[in-house]
Amino acid sequence: MSLDKPYLDVPGTTIFDADQSRKGYWLNQFCMSLMKAENRQRFLADQRAYLDEWPMTEAQKQAVLARDLNRCIGEGGNIYFLAKLGATHGKSFQQMAGSMTGMTEEEYRDMMIAGGRSAEGNRHAGEDGNAQPQHQPQGSAAKPGF
Amino acid sequence: MAKITASVYTSHVPAIGAALDLGKTQEPYWQKVFSGYEYSKQWMKDNKPDVIFLVYNDHATAFSLEVIPTFAIGTAAEYTPADEGWGPRPVPKVQGHPELASHIAQSVIQQDFDLTIVNKMDVDHGLTVPLSLMCGQLDKDTGAWPCPVIPFAVNVVQYPVPSGRRCYNLGRAIRNAVESFDQPLNVHIWGTGGMSHQLQGPRAGLINAEWDNRFLDRLIDEPAKLAELPHIDYVREAGSEGIELVMWLIARGAMSDKAPTVKHRFYHVPASNTAVGHLILENNA
Numbered sequence: 001m002s003l004d005k006p007y008l009d010v011p012g013t014t015i016f017d018a019d020q021s022r023k024g025y026w027l028n029q030f031c032m033s034l035m036k037a038e039n040r041q042r043f044l045a046d047q048r049a050y051l052d053e054w055p056m057t058e059a060q061k062q063a064v065l066a067r068d069l070n071r072c073i074g075e076g077g078n079i080y081f082l083a084k085l086g087a088t089h090g091k092s093f094q095q096m097a098g099s100m101t102g103m104t105e106e107e108y109r110d111m112m113i114a115g116g117r118s119a120e121g122n123r124h125a126g127e128d129g130n131a132q133p134q135h136q137p138q139g140s141a142a143k144p145g146f
Numbered sequence: 147m148a149k150i151t152a153s154v155y156t157s158h159v160p161a162i163g164a165a166l167d168l169g170k171t172q173e174p175y176w177q178k179v180f181s182g183y184e185y186s187k188q189w190m191k192d193n194k195p196d197v198i199f200l201v202y203n204d205h206a207t208a209f210s211l212e213v214i215p216t217f218a219i220g221t222a223a224e225y226t227p228a229d230e231g232w233g234p235r236p237v238p239k240v241q242g243h244p245e246l247a248s249h250i251a252q253s254v255i256q257q258d259f260d261l262t263i264v265n266k267m268d269v270d271h272g273l274t275v276p277l278s279l280m281c282g283q284l285d286k287d288t289g290a291w292p293c294p295v296i297p298f299a300v301n302v303v304q305y306p307v308p309s310g311r312r313c314y315n316l317g318r319a320i321r322n323a324v325e326s327f328d329q330p331l332n333v334h335i336w337g338t339g340g341m342s343h344q345l346q347g348p349r350a351g352l353i354n355a356e357w358d359n360r361f362l363d364r365l366i367d368e369p370a371k372l373a374e375l376p377h378i379d380y381v382r383e384a385g386s387e388g389i390e391l392v393m394w395l396i397a398r399g400a401m402s403d404k405a406p407t408v409k410h411r412f413y414h415v416p417a418s419n420t421a422v423g424h425l426i427l428e429n430n431a
Contacts, residue, residue, distance in 0.1 A: 006378045012349030013386050017305040025211055032210045035229050070347060079346045079387075080206040080303055087231030093160055094418045097350040108351060112416040113175075116342075116353025123382045131349035138348065 009124055012131035016078040024076020027060045031081040040088045068145040070100050091146050099146035102137020148246065148324045148331040152193065153397040153406075154186070155365070155425040156279055158202060158338045160271040161418035163235050166278050182412030182424055183279045189409060189426060190280050190292065195334040197243045197294050199250075199320065200273055201396045202338045204299045205230070208267035214304055215262035217316065219254075220269075220297035221247040227286075228268035236286040237274050243294035246327055250296070253323035259316050264299075273297055276338045279424075300393050302339070307377065313392045314373035317399020324400070337397030339390025341413075342383070343420035352385040353421050359413060361391060362423060366408055369398040387420075404430045 007015045014020065021028075030051065033039045043050040051061045063071035064085065072082050079096070086096040098108030111117060121129025130138055137144075165176045207228045209215065225240040251263055277291055284290065301307055308316075317335075324333050341361065344352040361384075364372040373395050380389045406427035414422045 006376075007381050010349070010378075010381055010386075012347040013344065013381070014347055015305055015381065015386060016303060021211060021304050028206070028211050032206065034231050035207070037229070037233070040231070073346055078206065078303065081211075083205070084231035092164070092418070093345060097345045097419045100347055100350050102348070111351055112353075112419060115355065115415055116419075116421070117344075117349065117351040119352060119354045119357070119383060122349055122352065131347075131352070133348075136348050 011122055011125050011127070011129070011133070014073050020076050020078070022076070024060075024078065026054050026056045027064070027072065027075055027077050028081035030054045030056060030064075031077070031084045034084040034088045043088060066145050069096060070144065086146060089146065095146055099141070099144070101139060102141050102144070103139030104141050107139040148327040148329060148333055150321060150324050150333045150335055150400050150429060151195070152334050152426065152428045153401050154276075154280060154334060154336040155394050155397060155423065156276050156336070156338055157340055157417065157420055157422045157424070158272045158275040159417045159420045159422065160230070160275065163271050163275045163278060166283055167236055178414055179417045179422055182414055182422065185410050186280050186424065186426060187282050195293055196331040197246055197296060197333045199296045199298060199324070199333055199335045199400075200276065200338070201298045201300060201336060201393045202272035202276070203302045203390060203393060205270050205272055206303060207270035208264075208299070211304070214301055215299070216301045216308055217259065218262040218264045218299040219247055219251050220264050220267060220299075221251060222265050222267070225267065225269045225297060227274050228270045230270050235271065235274050237278060238284050238286055238289045238291055240269055240273070240277070240291060240297070241294045243296055246331065247296045249327050250320060250323040253326060254316070254319045257319040257322065259319055267297070269297055272338060276336055298396070300396070302390050302392065307389060308392065309377070310373040310375050310392045310395050313395040314369060314399040317396040320396070321400040335397045335400045337394035339393050340384070340388055341391060341421040341423040342385050342388045344385030345387050345419055349385070351419055353415050354383050354385070355413070355415060355421065357383045358421050358423055362411065362413070362425060365394060365398055365425070366406065366427065369395065373399075401427060402429045406430060
């Protein structure tokens with residue numbers, strides 16, 4: 001019997017379950033290594049060389065180099081692990097979260113101050129809320145990634 | 147005998163810690179958040195506990211993907227604030243309470259909840275931000291938190307995460323455990339995390355104030371029924387990271403069966419990506 005996944009129809013959302021965790025094991029463990037200041041320095045000095053020390057897939061490494069968190073999550077990353085990557089680049093959780101929406105930093109911050117994203121239309125796939133695939137990207141950010 | 151006299155519920159947003167640590171508390175954006183804790187800081191001084199049992203989740207800090215305990219109780223004498231990628235928060239070390247923690251571990255495990263016992267771990271913003279909100283800013287070297295803290299970490303990062311019902315019943319077992327400890331300690335239990343928020347994907351930034359406030363109402367008035375809510379409802383209505391709210395049910399389950407006194411209630415949007423919810427409930431034994 002495979003995993004029961006009642007959450008697959010929530011739009012714009014990836015639940016970090018055992019399948020994702022297995023897929024992203026080394027990507028996430030690489031992120032954990034960035035909790036040490038000396039590793040952050042080594043990573044920033046030569047990102048590619050540091051990544052090549054880890055048994056990650058090329059797609060995972062490219063997603064990290066592009067600082068594209070949607071791609072990282074697609075490759076099995078989890079936001080609490082990826083937060084170490086963001087912090088290494090000096091980014092806050094708000095900057096990281098916003099970078100996954102297509103909005104600029106200001107657009108995302110303004111949305112939050114105005115009360116955040118509504119759940120209306122964003123509960124189930126097939127509805128018409130702003131997190132649905134037909135409305136991506138949502139803002140005027142020049143490129144994906146933070 | 148030890149006794150749980152009150153429970154505290156609060157979000158534990160990392161940006162709140164950063165706002166405190168970087169001196170931004172007077173900025174209008176953050177003032178609105180901190181204003182909700184003015185009452186709470188005074189209440190903490192007036193009702194100082196002997197021990198805080200602090201339910202939180204580790205955010206891939208002490209626990210990587212190598213080991214993922216569902217419920218982990220800290221039995222150490224001391225815990226160091228973690229470096230989560232931006233350097234450790236400049237806050238005091240957290241003193242534990244090994245005797246009470248070990249007693250709770252023994253009692254709760256014998257009540258059929260399989261806890262992981264942790265003698266060494268760093269604690270992240272999930273634990274230190276609630277302490278800062280309730281106790282104010284303290285110097286990392288000369289300051290000290292007002293009392294020992296027992297960290298209790300719940301896995302809400304990798305599925306499967308524990309159900310609301312499991313958390314609520316665990317709280318009841320913790321209540322039994324505390325009440326069978328043979329020292330007259332005044333214990334507070336805190337449930338942290340939430341409220342609605344989503345930190346990932348095109349749906350990032352989801353907030354559901356109506357759902358959150360209903361959650362607060364039900365946590366106060368009908369926690370056993372609230373505990374029946376399935377995970378998918380949290381995810382759909384309160385965002386993928388809103389699942390943290392199951393931890394509030396542990397603290398609520400540890401309270402007496404009599405209706406509590408609501409000492410304080412606060413709700414504000416936003417703190418960074420998150421809806422801030424906060425309650426103080428006193429026990430009526």
